[in-house]
Amino acid sequence: MIRCMEIPWYFALLTFICGGILLSLSVQVYRRKHISGHSLVWGILVLYATICLTFGLDNIGMILPVPQLLSPYLFWINTYCYFALPVAWFFFCLHYIGKPEFLTARNFTLLMIIPVLMSIFRVISSRGFFHEVLTGLYFSSLSWEIDILGYGYIYGLSIAGSLLLLRRYPDVSIKFRHQIIFLITSSYILIVSGLITDINIFPSFDPMCLDAALSGFILAFGIIHYDFLQYSPVFREKFFNIATSGLIALSRDRHIIDMNPVAEKLLQISLTDAFSWHPSEIPSLRPELRKILEHPDILYEQPFSLISDEIRWYSVSSQLIQKNIGEKGGYLVVFTDITSSMNLEKQIQETKSQLIREKEKLAQVQKYRDFFLSHRDAIIIISENRIIEANPVAYGMFPEFGEAIIGMDPVSLSAGHQRNPDDVPEKLRYYCTQASSGRVIDFSWVFQSYHKEIPAEVRLSRLVYGDQILVEMSIRGMSDIYRKLDEFSEINRNLMNILYEEIHLWSLASDVISGDSDPKSDTMKEIQEILIKATRNIERIVPYQNFVKPDSSPKADEEPVLRS
Template identity: 25%
Template structure:
């Protein structure tokens, strides 16, 4: 039991430390879409974990109650933050979380926090409060009241909806994004599975916050390792895997969000490696494209790229802005079409036309000379015929 207690406190301490690091990292991406709700999620978990740790280590029952109540500040907002982030990530219900309707999502969490801190007056959160020794710790083991179950149902509904949005999005995106989706789902679902086990009385110890440590670690990996926040999918449904044209999607900061296999072959880089990189790095072989996608309006241009074997390849490039429902620019869609055969045909036709022009000049010149010669012959004949009238001496 002592070893389990030490592991619990150590895990929570590590989790809190990771939360602080995450908050620092996310602050650097404060202007990214979805980062506000992602930050809200981390702060909520931080408050939850810190309050739970202090509840474990204090000996006073009054302080235990205080920290148990503080936990609900974090617990209540985790589902809202999760659902909001998932909505923006998947591009569904994002009009709700971006506008005033978002505040409707916070009504139950705010009421829950108020009821938690006034529980002594009504018992809607904890109908009966008791303390039990679990290992070396004295822990709060209450009987939950009516509003607790309302809050729990609402929280599970938001968590489940957010997870389904991520799963739905994963069905139409590349393997790179599926890994991120699984990472996100695991990160937030793990604590709630542990919480369900606790609520069903399958264990006397609430492992919810301890599993949050694993959750925090996954989130840390997502942000620091996979650059999760700054690669939120923008237009995957536009990118058709089997399209012959190379298609690259950029975010508003000109970072690669996605690309199809044709783009991988053309740019000689895999999607896994390209995502999150600046477009100037990916298009380093094509400086003309860099100038093109930085234009604020839709632009198109023909470019020539010299292959490693020395052969010139020609491409038609079109860069178009991507807009959301409110006409705000989300990024750029770059479509690159191989027009080498068309260009070669054009060059062949041009050569044929030039050859015909030269032939025409030669032919016309010869015809003019024949006409001039004919005129001279006619003039000579006229003079000869006119000579018959000249008197002979």
């Protein structure tokens, strides 16, 4: 702090020059204050420069005339900077180790109010008339207690910040250990020199603010040589508030310099353990993640999956950042969890496939429905030995039951007597059971309606509708066919009788002609009578000529649709 003793003019000039150099360095850092962390470094360098400049101005009266009235103000500014420097240093250390949750305006205001109050009290209690008044009013003990509190505040925050950096020291690589050594050295020069002076270990020792200049120069050298701005967290001010994606900041040489909590969970490693290490130097890192972090310049178009308790899908994107990671820039790698999107896409595909299947199923059902309603044969659908559906032909074949046929046992449609004595009504139920297992069964059966027997040919086949197993019974009634067959048999017998009669008459005519050689006899009269009978006999065929007329375009019976 500013001393009241006389110092050589060249020391005052040297301190003033150092303050100017530190101020120029702070201006260079200020130009990059938009980069995370540079604002704190800029503030520390400004405080160092202000300490040196105020001390030099207050003691430069040996060279240039300076109004004595400026001295209290310079003293107050110098004292305030001494108290404010540990606050900025402490916040810098919090920022360096990646504790942004404590860097709030409320904490900063609270810590900066205390230096203002202390510096005001020090100025009032140490200068001119106020010093005499306070001493006379027995404020000397209070002033001593305030000094003790101020020293504890200054040295306590500086030491606390240094301890935070030392906790990082074992977990970082050699390059970052050198950075921490430079940072702690620049801080402890000021702490040690202040303790030596304030405790009065060496009464003749007075650093004359050169300790502040040396501490500032070491910090500035570290910024230039080690690029202190490549530290954790470099992106938190702009990017790391994103809580839904894993963000990892890499230097140009692929060293991990920051990651957010989501990325820590993804990599299954803390920032403390991964900070400053190359991905290849972390044994616990998964191979797929190591490959991505070692080559952040490769564009990954396909998502990748990680399997732990469940399968999680991630998309990877990386961006080269030129202005937010020190002077050389670096990479920002973003891992976005797209598991919900992948699951949703999978569900959409499954739903789409299911809709296509349902559409095809409905088309098949409609196709069968059209076949069912328009078929010439009677068709009834059976489920668990009960009729659940019948087409119009079936209703016409069994008019006795009408709509009541739905829900009936198909066995109740059978006639009591079958053509085959072994065919009993219960056999029809057995056939239905066999058909439900996948067999196609064709057989003859006699049904009954209004006590009228209905002979028919039956085909049983299985139908699958959803999760139901049904049996289709196709019934082709044979009553009309049998009636027509009887008609044809009767016609055939009549025609055969005509034919036999015709043969008999012609045989008689042949016998008459061969037995009588005199054409003038009564033989001709007998022949004429035979011919008249033959002509009349042939005329009996006329009523049957429509039955024997051949069909020029015969049609085959329609085949029923077969079920698979």
